[in-house]
Amino acid sequence: MKTLLLAVAVSALPLAPASFAQTAPATAPAAAAAKFNLDTPIQDIVADPAAKAAFDTALPGVSTHESYEMFKTMSLNQLKTYAADKLTPEVLAKVEKDLAAVK
Numbered sequence: 001m002k003t004l005l006l007a008v009a010v011s012a013l014p015l016a017p018a019s020f021a022q023t024a025p026a027t028a029p030a031a032a033a034a035k036f037n038l039d040t041p042i043q044d045i046v047a048d049p050a051a052k053a054a055f056d057t058a059l060p061g062v063s064t065h066e067s068y069e070m071f072k073t074m075s076l077n078q079l080k081t082y083a084a085d086k087l088t089p090e091v092l093a094k095v096e097k098d099l100a101a102v103k
Contacts, residue, residue, distance in 0.1 A: 034100040038092060042079070043072040045099065054098040058091070 036051045045051045046063045080087040
């Protein structure tokens with residue numbers, strides 16, 4: 001009986017008027033952000049021909065490395081922990097710049 005009364009009470013509540021709908025202004029689309037960056041998984045970069053070209057130019061041999069299958073789901077920011085001697089801040093800055101240019 002309590003369940004029935006609760007159901008009746010809830011169904012009797014008025015629906016929120018349209019004026020309560022979200023009216024915040026639309027934000028700018030994320031299109032302004034780079035399509036690829038240092039947080040993009042390497043396999044996603046390599047899957048795009050233009051991004052792969054930029055990636056391979058900046059980091060030759062990484063996409064064909066014998067251990068690629070082991071790290072392909074990682075981003076360069078994640079991978080730099082394991083290869084800090086090769087993924088220096090200067091190298092990463094160049095890769096980031098080159099990837100940002102990919103449309």
